[in-house]
Amino acid sequence: MPLRAYLLLAAVVFALGLYGVLTRRNGVGILLGIELMLNAVNINLVAFSRFHGDVAGMLFALFTIAITVAEVAVGLAIIIVIFRVRKTIEADHLDLLRG
Amino acid sequence: MRIGSPALALLVLALPFASFVLIALVRPLRRAGRAAGFVSIGCMAAALAASFAVWTRGMIVDGGHNPSRTWGWLPGDGGPMATVGVMVDGLSMMMLMLVTLVSLLVQLYSLDYLHDEPPPSLGRYYAYHSLFAFSMLGLVLSPGFLQMFMFWELVGLCSYLLIGFWYDKPSAARAAVKAFWITKLGDLGFVAGIVMLWVQTGTFDFFELFQMANSGAPAAAGFSVIMFLIYLGAVGKSAQFPLHVWLPDAMEGPTPVSALIHAATMVTAGVFMVTRAFPLFALVPDLLTLIAYVGAFTALLAATMACVESDIKRVLAYSTVSQLGFMMAAAGAGVPEASFRHLIAHGVFKALLFLGAGVVIHLVHTNDMWRMGGLFRRFPWVGAPFLIATLALAGVWPLPGFFTKEAILAGVLAEGLTVPFAMLALGAFLTAFYMARAVFLVFFGHPHAAAAHDDHGHPVPFLMDAVCRALAVLTVALGLSHALSAHHDAAPGWLPWFSLALAFGGIALAWAVYQRRAVDPARLSAALGPLDFMARRRYGLDALYAGVYRGLLLGFSRLVGWIDRYLVDGLLNVFSAWTLRAGDAARMVQTGQPQDYVYGVTVGVLVLMICAQWLWQ
Numbered sequence: 266m267p268l269r270a271y272l273l274l275a276a277v278v279f280a281l282g283l284y285g286v287l288t289r290r291n292g293v294g295i296l297l298g299i300e301l302m303l304n305a306v307n308i309n310l311v312a313f314s315r316f317h318g319d320v321a322g323m324l325f326a327l328f329t330i331a332i333t334v335a336e337v338a339v340g341l342a343i344i345i346v347i348f349r350v351r352k353t354i355e356a357d358h359l360d361l362l363r364g
Numbered sequence: 365m366r367i368g369s370p371a372l373a374l375l376v377l378a379l380p381f382a383s384f385v386l387i388a389l390v391r392p393l394r395r396a397g398r399a400a401g402f403v404s405i406g407c408m409a410a411a412l413a414a415s416f417a418v419w420t421r422g423m424i425v426d427g428g429h430n431p432s433r434t435w436g437w438l439p440g441d442g443g444p445m446a447t448v449g450v451m452v453d454g455l456s457m458m459m460l461m462l463v464t465l466v467s468l469l470v471q472l473y474s475l476d477y478l479h480d481e482p483p484p485s486l487g488r489y490y491a492y493h494s495l496f497a498f499s500m501l502g503l504v505l506s507p508g509f510l511q512m513f514m515f516w517e518l519v520g521l522c523s524y525l526l527i528g529f530w531y532d533k534p535s536a537a538r539a540a541v542k543a544f545w546i547t548k549l550g551d552l553g554f555v556a557g558i559v560m561l562w563v564q565t566g567t568f569d570f571f572e573l574f575q576m577a578n579s580g581a582p583a584a585a586g587f588s589v590i591m592f593l594i595y596l597g598a599v600g601k602s603a604q605f606p607l608h609v610w611l612p613d614a615m616e617g618p619t620p621v622s623a624l625i626h627a628a629t630m631v632t633a634g635v636f637m638v639t640r641a642f643p644l645f646a647l648v649p650d651l652l653t654l655i656a657y658v659g660a661f662t663a664l665l666a667a668t669m670a671c672v673e674s675d676i677k678r679v680l681a682y683s684t685v686s687q688l689g690f691m692m693a694a695a696g697a698g699v700p701e702a703s704f705r706h707l708i709a710h711g712v713f714k715a716l717l718f719l720g721a722g723v724v725i726h727l728v729h730t731n732d733m734w735r736m737g738g739l740f741r742r743f744p745w746v747g748a749p750f751l752i753a754t755l756a757l758a759g760v761w762p763l764p765g766f767f768t769k770e771a772i773l774a775g776v777l778a779e780g781l782t783v784p785f786a787m788l789a790l791g792a793f794l795t796a797f798y799m800a801r802a803v804f805l806v807f808f809g810h811p812h813a814a815a816a817h818d819d820h821g822h823p824v825p826f827l828m829d830a831v832c833r834a835l836a837v838l839t840v841a842l843g844l845s846h847a848l849s850a851h852h853d854a855a856p857g858w859l860p861w862f863s864l865a866l867a868f869g870g871i872a873l874a875w876a877v878y879q880r881r882a883v884d885p886a887r888l889s890a891a892l893g894p895l896d897f898m899a900r901r902r903y904g905l906d907a908l909y910a911g912v913y914r915g916l917l918l919g920f921s922r923l924v925g926w927i928d929r930y931l932v933d934g935l936l937n938v939f940s941a942w943t944l945r946a947g948d949a950a951r952m953v954q955t956g957q958p959q960d961y962v963y964g965v966t967v968g969v970l971v972l973m974i975c976a977q978w979l980w981q
Contacts, residue, residue, distance in 0.1 A: 283966065287959055295958070356958055363956030 271312035279305035292344040292354035296337060303333045367425055368418040368452035370433035376414045376460055377450070377501050380467075383407035384494035387487060394491060397483025401475050404490040408468040408497060415460035422457060430571045432507030446568050451507035455704065459504035459636060462711045465838075466628035467497040469831045473719050474620040476825035477726065489529060493624070496522035500629040504636060508568035509558045509594075512640075516554070516597070516633060520547050523630045527617040536616035543610040546909075550600020550607055557593030564590065570640065577643045588648040594641065595655060602634025602688045605662040609906050612669075612681040619725060622677060623718030626684040627711040635691045635707050639700040646698065656696025656776065660784030660791070663689030667794035671801070675731045676721050679802050683757065684714060686791055690772050693784055699775030706772055709764035709842055713756040716835035720750035723828050724806060733805040746824055747807045749836035754803050756839050758796035759867040761860075763839060767846040770863045777859070789866060796870025804878040 282301030289295050307326045314322025348354050387393055387400045394400050425431075434449030450456075471493055478486055499518035506512035521544075528540025562568055564587070565576060598604070603611040611631065615622055625631060638645060638655070645652060663686045670682035687710050694703035723746050728736050756763035759770070769792060776785045 286962055287966070359958070360956030363954060 268312060268316045271308060275305040275308040275312070277305075278302075278308065290356050292347065292356060292359075293341075295356065296340045296344070299340075300333065300337065303329060303336075365425060365429070365431070366422045366454045366457070367429065367431040368422040368457050370450045370452055372414055372418045372421065373450045373452045373456075373460070373505055376411045376418065376464065377498065377505060379407040379411040379414065380404075380494045380498040380501065384491055384498055387491040387494060394487035395484045397481070397486035398475065400487035400490045401471065404494045405468065405471050405475070407494065408464060408471055411497070411501070412461070412464040412468050415457070415464045418452060418460060419457045422452075422454075432569070432571055434507050434569065446510045447508060448511050449507045450505040451570060452505065455636075455640060456504045458704070458708055459632075460501060462632075462708050463497060463500045463504065463628045466624060466711055466715045467493065467500075469715065469835060470620045470624045470628075470719070472827050473623075473722070473831040474618070476827040477620055477722055478618060479825070485529075489526075489618075492522055492525045492529070496526065496624065496629055500633070503633055507570055509561065509570070509641075510568040512637065513551075513555060513558055516601070516637075517551065519630055519633055520544065520551070520601070523547075523614070523625055526621040526625070527614045529617055529621065533616065539610075539613040539616035543614050546607050546610040547600040550596045550598070552596070553593040554597025554600075557590050557595075557597070560586070560590045560593065573641075574643045577647055588651055591645055591648045591651050592654075595638070595645070595651060598634030598638050598692070599658070600634070601637075602631050602692065603662075603685045604634070604658050604689065604692055605665055606905060608662060608666065608685045609909055611685050612678050615675070615677040615681050619677065619718060619722030622681070623715045623722070626681070626718060627715035631684060631688055632707055632711060635688060635695065635703060638692065638695045639704045639707075642695065642700040645695070652696045652698060653781070654696070656693045656779070656781050656784045659689045659692030659694075659696055660776070660781075660787040661689070662686070663693060663791035664787040664794070665689075667791045667798065670798040671794055673798075674733050676724065676733050676736075676802060676806065677718070677731055679733070679798060680714070680717050680721060683717075683795065683799065684710075686795060687714070687757070689791065690769065690788060693788055694772040694775050697772075697776040697779040697781055697784070699771065699778075702768065702771035702775050705846075706765075706768035709756070709768045709846075712835060712842055713753040713763075713765065713839045716749055716753040716832060716839060717757065719828070719832050719835065720746065720753065723824055723832060724750075726828070727824070733802060736806045743824065745829060746832070749832040750807065751803060752836045752839055754799045756843065758799050758871060759792060759863055760871075761864060762847040763843040764846055765843075766860075766863065766867070767843070770860055773863055774859055789862075792863060793866040793870045796867040797874050798870075800871040800874030801878050804874055809878070 279302050282298045282303075282305060285298030285301060286295050287298075289298060307329055310322045310326040310329070314320060314326070344354050347359065351359065353359075383404045383406075386403055393403065431453035432449055432451035434447035436444030437448045438445040471490065474489065474493070478489060481489065496519070499515050499522055503512055503515035503519060506515060524540045524544040527543050528537050530536045531540070558568065561573075565573060567573060600607045611626075614625060617625070645655070666682045666685035666689060670679050670686065673679045673682060687706070691703040691706050691710070694700070694706065723743075724736065725731055727743065727746070730736070752763065756765040759765040773785065773788060773792070776788060
């Protein structure tokens, strides 16, 4: 399969993720969207690495996965704390920073 | 004419300056007080000796000789634009002796008079005194208008500092500011006149200007305006009507300062300037007539105000204004020598009067003459010098006031100025009256209860006493020298008897009113109702000045306030309102919804990408 197919797949996944982030009102849903976007990046990295014959891209993908795990852990922890304090994780209700 | 050594004159100038620098810069000396006084007095004594040396070692030269020694100062095309130097002729040598003598005596007197002053402020006092003496000496030695103007301003500054010496007393601070402002009003004319004179003649130098005047050169159009402007400086400095109002208020300073200002420095500067520049004034006869009229009017006006004052120092202050009027009238009548002789004589006996008044105030702790009385019997050695000075001022033979005043009257009469002559004669009569009134109220009559009890065991301090006696001896000596030299001008034979009659008439009237109580003072003032009313209110001049000053100041303040409130503040308020509104609008962007921010970021990135794509091609 050509590189373009992988990039197209990644773009679709990224767009889906972005759509999820922008439209989901649930905190957890937003996190999931971010996961999708990150994994679209991973697909890109791995695809370029494979077609250029350079392992650095794969290494970066590994790093990204590790960081994603940490990010999800922190993100979920924040959401749990928010839920304890505000009794909700609906993004619409979390507007303390409104100007 | 007689000229002196420039080097010695510079020494006279340098000594007070050295003492000023020393006292001003060496802090421990200044804060030591009396030590600073000793330094200042030592320098003044040396300066006095040096000025006598200038006089005695002076040479007689012919009239065409340049009496000034100058050095180039401001460089210009074809020779220096302005010079500095010393002009040591008869006029400045006499003034050197008068200024150093009176300054020395006043400084000695102050040691006792300001005995209770805290040392640091006493040091400050002597620093000012030294600077004052330096400024006045520099003024009389000036060979040109520019240098004279600089020292002129320094003299004004020093009198401001000394009048406001007790600056924590509001009235003193106000009086100092008043003196400064009103003399500045005249100085404006002075500086403008000097500059215009320079534009017309290209020089500030007196000697060159006099040579031009002799050849009649500068009598061009506008010259009379120039000389009038220069005369304005003298009006302010020498307290001529209508700028005389600062002088009586200057009494707020310590009494020795008043003596200095009234006798040797400050007020004499104007008369001296007119005398110095007389060849130039002589080119404008109309201006001379004006000077004579203003002088005579000032003499009369101030004399009437002196007659109703109850504050002894104010009586003397008005008397100074009046005597300055005499001097100016003499200059205006074309006899500057008479004016100058009166200046010197007046300097000596007016210093004595003020210092004597200082002793009296020291003894009875009040300025109010109605609360004194009968002091002569208890303090004959205070009363005698004061009496001598009073007779000298009233113009009794053979004291100096008699000769100089007669010379002035003779000069004015010879010039055919009948109205000024009448005013001056009336002024002389009133002078004798108000001085005799002061003497009768203070030294004779019944001891006042307030003055009677608190002065026993209160001896007159030695220095104050000694200075008064020295000045009294000097007054008599000056009078005798006048009597012996006896240069009779073209005075008619009846004039000496007439002026003597004026003097004795005034004294007799005062005796009748205040000593014999033959006439009740209240009835006398009632008889002269409107005049008395006006004189007591100082002819409304002070009120007028205050009104104008306040009107101008308040009007201007209102205008400035309006501009500040509505233009400056308004502009700022508009800007700040716009800023607030723009902030309110911009605040809407911050919804607090995380997803809105993500939208923003996404759109931003997309725009950036499109831009990048577009720029790439």
